[in-house]
Amino acid sequence: MPWWDHARLCRRRSPPAGPGRVLFIGLDGPALRVLCALAEAPGPLPCVLERRSVTAGDVAAGHYPRRLLGRPRLVHAFARLAGRRPDAVPPPGTRAEDAVLAGAVRRRRAGGPGGHVAEGLVARFDRVVQTLAPWHRYEWNPPLEPDVPVLQLVVGEDGRLRRCGTSRWAERGCLDCALRRAEAAPAVGWEAVVRELTTPSAPRPEATGLWPGDCRCRLGADPTA
Numbered sequence: 192m193p194w195w196d197h198a199r200l201c202r203r204r205s206p207p208a209g210p211g212r213v214l215f216i217g218l219d220g221p222a223l224r225v226l227c228a229l230a231e232a233p234g235p236l237p238c239v240l241e242r243r244s245v246t247a248g249d250v251a252a253g254h255y256p257r258r259l260l261g262r263p264r265l266v267h268a269f270a271r272l273a274g275r276r277p278d279a280v281p282p283p284g285t286r287a288e289d290a291v292l293a294g295a296v297r298r299r300r301a302g303g304p305g306g307h308v309a310e311g312l313v314a315r316f317d318r319v320v321q322t323l324a325p326w327h328r329y330e331w332n333p334p335l336e337p338d339v340p341v342l343q344l345v346v347g348e349d350g351r352l353r354r355c356g357t358s359r360w361a362e363r364g365c366l367d368c369a370l371r372r373a374e375a376a377p378a379v380g381w382e383a384v385v386r387e388l389t390t391p392s393a394p395r396p397e398a399t400g401l402w403p404g405d406c407r408c409r410l411g412a413d414p415t416a
């Protein structure tokens with residue numbers, strides 16, 4: 192089963208404008224606004240990994256229509272984007288992940304690492320936006336480049352966004368640690384997040400060692416200790 196859906200894997204433009212190729216993980220509430228704003232900015236369409244459905248909280252905050260309550264969030268995201276960017280809909284006969292597979296095959300043929308084509312199947316993006324929430328019961332862990340910068344956001348019970356900071360994908364906080372960090376973070380508007388993403392990018396975060404932040408959960412530490 193393909194591990195992602197998206198609003199069409201972007202055609203490479205040269206040189207890339209705006210934030211480059213962005214992967215959204217999670218479309219809770221205001222994260223949808225960020226996605227739509229980025230889709231209208233110059234550059235390739237963002238990709239989306241989201242399997243959750245529209246919640247009552249999404250509707251109450253005005254981010255999703257009531258008639259889609261309980262339906263996949265991607266249905267609404269596609270509908271919104273397709274009206275503004277017809278290229279958001281994949282052409283007939285193609286799958287969303289085809290471009291990623293083609294990239295993996297190209298890297299393999301060019302002598303990339305791995306003894307099998309699947310070993311080269313690491314998705315490459317310029318930026319990842321991961322949205323988490325207290326009602327999440329699991330965390331996506333797609334095979335991404337470990338160095339890609341990820342902006343972690345949390346949607347609180349009040350429906351507002353909190354920014355947990357940017358780190359390398361391999362050193363991001365787990366769900367529990369991100370929620371704990373968000374408790375101390377001020378709420379930010381989705382417009383501020385869009386501004387951050389569309390501002391000329393800062394250098395990629397440097398690797399500073401194994402999980403140097405306050406999250407060492409992937410090493411087996413107890414996040415509540």
Ligand SMILES: [Zn+2]
Pocket residue numbers: 364365366367368369405406407408409414
């Ligand atoms: Zn943690």
